[in-house]
Amino acid sequence: MISGRTLAQGAGCECKMSPDFLKAVSLCHLSKGDYDALGLCEGKNVQLKNEFGQVVLAPKVDAGLRQGMVFIPMGPWANVLVGPDTGGCGTPQFKGIEVEVEATDASVLEIRDLFRGLRRAQT
Amino acid sequence: MIVEDAICSFCGCLCDDINVEVEEGKIKRVRHACRLGSSKILGHERIKAPMIRRGGELCMVSYQEAYDRAAEILLRAQKPLLYGWASTVCEAQKKGILLAEEVGGVLDSTATVCHGPSVIGIEEKGLPGATLGQVKNRADTIVFWGCNPAEAHPRHSLRYSSNVCGRFTPEGRAGRKIVVVDVRETRTSKNADKTVIIQPGTDYEVISALRMLVAGKGDVVPDEVGGVPKAELDGLAKTLLAARFGAVFFGLGITHSRGRYKNIDNALSLVTELNSHTKFVIMPMRGHYNVGGIGQVLAWSSGFPMSVDFTRNAPYFNPGETAACDLLAKADTDAALIIAADAASNFPRAAVEALAKIPVIQIDPYENPTTLISEVVIPSAIAGVEAEGTAYRMDGMALRMRKLVDTSYPSDEEILSHILESVHRLQRGLER
Numbered sequence: 001m002i003s004g005r006t007l008a009q010g011a012g013c014e015c016k017m018s019p020d021f022l023k024a025v026s027l028c029h030l031s032k033g034d035y036d037a038l039g040l041c042e043g044k045n046v047q048l049k050n051e052f053g054q055v056v057l058a059p060k061v062d063a064g065l066r067q068g069m070v071f072i073p074m075g076p077w078a079n080v081l082v083g084p085d086t087g088g089c090g091t092p093q094f095k096g097i098e099v100e101v102e103a104t105d106a107s108v109l110e111i112r113d114l115f116r117g118l119r120r121a122q123t
Numbered sequence: 124m125i126v127e128d129a130i131c132s133f134c135g136c137l138c139d140d141i142n143v144e145v146e147e148g149k150i151k152r153v154r155h156a157c158r159l160g161s162s163k164i165l166g167h168e169r170i171k172a173p174m175i176r177r178g179g180e181l182c183m184v185s186y187q188e189a190y191d192r193a194a195e196i197l198l199r200a201q202k203p204l205l206y207g208w209a210s211t212v213c214e215a216q217k218k219g220i221l222l223a224e225e226v227g228g229v230l231d232s233t234a235t236v237c238h239g240p241s242v243i244g245i246e247e248k249g250l251p252g253a254t255l256g257q258v259k260n261r262a263d264t265i266v267f268w269g270c271n272p273a274e275a276h277p278r279h280s281l282r283y284s285s286n287v288c289g290r291f292t293p294e295g296r297a298g299r300k301i302v303v304v305d306v307r308e309t310r311t312s313k314n315a316d317k318t319v320i321i322q323p324g325t326d327y328e329v330i331s332a333l334r335m336l337v338a339g340k341g342d343v344v345p346d347e348v349g350g351v352p353k354a355e356l357d358g359l360a361k362t363l364l365a366a367r368f369g370a371v372f373f374g375l376g377i378t379h380s381r382g383r384y385k386n387i388d389n390a391l392s393l394v395t396e397l398n399s400h401t402k403f404v405i406m407p408m409r410g411h412y413n414v415g416g417i418g419q420v421l422a423w424s425s426g427f428p429m430s431v432d433f434t435r436n437a438p439y440f441n442p443g444e445t446a447a448c449d450l451l452a453k454a455d456t457d458a459a460l461i462i463a464a465d466a467a468s469n470f471p472r473a474a475v476e477a478l479a480k481i482p483v484i485q486i487d488p489y490e491n492p493t494t495l496i497s498e499v500v501i502p503s504a505i506a507g508v509e510a511e512g513t514a515y516r517m518d519g520m521a522l523r524m525r526k527l528v529d530t531s532y533p534s535d536e537e538i539l540s541h542i543l544e545s546v547h548r549l550q551r552g553l554e555r
């Protein structure tokens with residue numbers, strides 16, 4: 001898994017509580033091959049999981065990706081899968097992370113829900 | 124009224140040709156900026172008033188109450204973290220450093236989740252750099268390594284690099300060789316003459332192979348490196364050597380991947396090697412418009428470019444220990460002031476969970492996930508739009524940002540000055 005900037009993410013990143021930001025960022029880009037192999041279709045989502053957490057995202061076919069690689073626009077959804085270790089240099093490894101991907105009927109969490117449950121979060 | 128040649132305060136390109144139409148004190152139209160820049164300059168729904176969390180809910184308070192509460196939190200903490208600083212001007216950053224010294228805290232910038240590894244690599248090796256003007260006017264070969272300016276710095280290619288016509292590059296794009304090295308095809312690679320796709324996490328190996336090829340020691344390079352056949356790498360090395368003026372721009376694809384600062388260190392060595400044959404420069408594609416500025420201001424005031432610990436007798440810098448994510452991971456900070464950045468969105472989840480356990484003060488024009496975990500929220504003017512100040516472009520050029528419209532919100536600098544006054548008042552009270 002790699003995470004990074006997209007145009008839509010950048011245009012929405014000063015406006016994170018809006019539905020547009022959710023749409024632009026809670027995405028999992030993957031190759032057509034992986035999309036088909038996972039049996040995805042309109043309305044289905046993907047669940048990504050690793051030792052750090054799990055997150056549900058909407059799949060999006062990206063012709064630039066090779067099979068076996070997913071790209072998530074940078075932001076709170078992608079960061080659920082990023083570990084805190086900085087390897088002594090202060091910067092976590094936001095790219096090149098192993099994740100398991102499967103199809104799911106679960107829905108994508110809204111931004112407020114993503115932060116609910118943290119101690120000081122609004123209820 | 125039209126404000127001509129305003130500077131865009133979104134990315135490190137700091138485009139200075141933006142025209143902004145202002146009617147009745149409001150920004151109506153933005154010309155020349157890209158989608159990222161215009162969405163920032165046009166703005167949207169703001170935080171209305173300062174707030175303090177009471178009984179789980181954020182309640183509106185006066186600015187003075189918010190300043191006093193912030194000062195109290197910072198003074199009570201053993202080791203507060205003052206984090207962010209990328210989307211504000213140098214004058215505010217300077218005040219922030221003063222505040223960090225005064226309350227005995229750690230000041231860190233968003234560079235630590237971005238180009239921090241570049242900052243470390245450059246500290247080790249030095250930067251064979253140039254201004255973007257030099258690249259525009261002279262570069263005939265440009266490499267984009269692990270970066271995607273078409274989406275992250277949309278006008279970079281049109282103003283400074285691949286597609287612009289310059290003094291000695293009159294043909295623009297047609298006269299240049301553009302190479303992209305990445306783990307995927309991107310919008311940027313669509314504009315390239317050559318795209319080299321490498322396996323994720325192999326930047327270090329591929330750079331090492333290129334160093335050998337450039338140095339004429341290709342015999343030690345195996346048949347394939349990072350998934351790229353040797354012949355292809357050899358072709359790339361020849362392209363680099365054929366340049367009369369080459370420029371390498373690199374992004375988070377290389378700083379965020381396995382190897383991190385060592386990748387940068389190695390890329391700098393490659394450019395040094397290239398400079399024994401021709402002229403080559405290298406530059407990090409800085410993301411937020413003034414993340415370069417906080418590095419500069421910190422460096423000239425403390426001697427270090429980021430992650431500076433002011434809790435000891437002298438400034439102390441040891442990323443891996445004093446960087447925001449490390450402090451949070453080890454529960455080594457007990458309060459945080461987050462300014463001009465959204466830590467809750469951009470930190471790994473475990474660091475956000477740690478942040479939610481300590482009191483957080485947020486200074487920002489907009490509500491964002493950091494607001495959801497904050498104890499004190501202080502809305503500010505948008506630096507570079509509603510407040511003037513200095514910012515550093517990605518090539519280290521300092522530019523003066525004008526104020527485009529008036530606002531009733533205080534600037535970051537004013538807010539920090541007020542918090543500092545509250546700190547002094549509380550300190551005097553404690554002494555008595």
Ligand code: SF4
Pocket residue numbers: 131132133134135136137138155156157158159160161276277278279
């Ligand atoms: S390229 Fe960067 S600085 Fe230029 S208009 Fe776009 S966001 Fe603003």
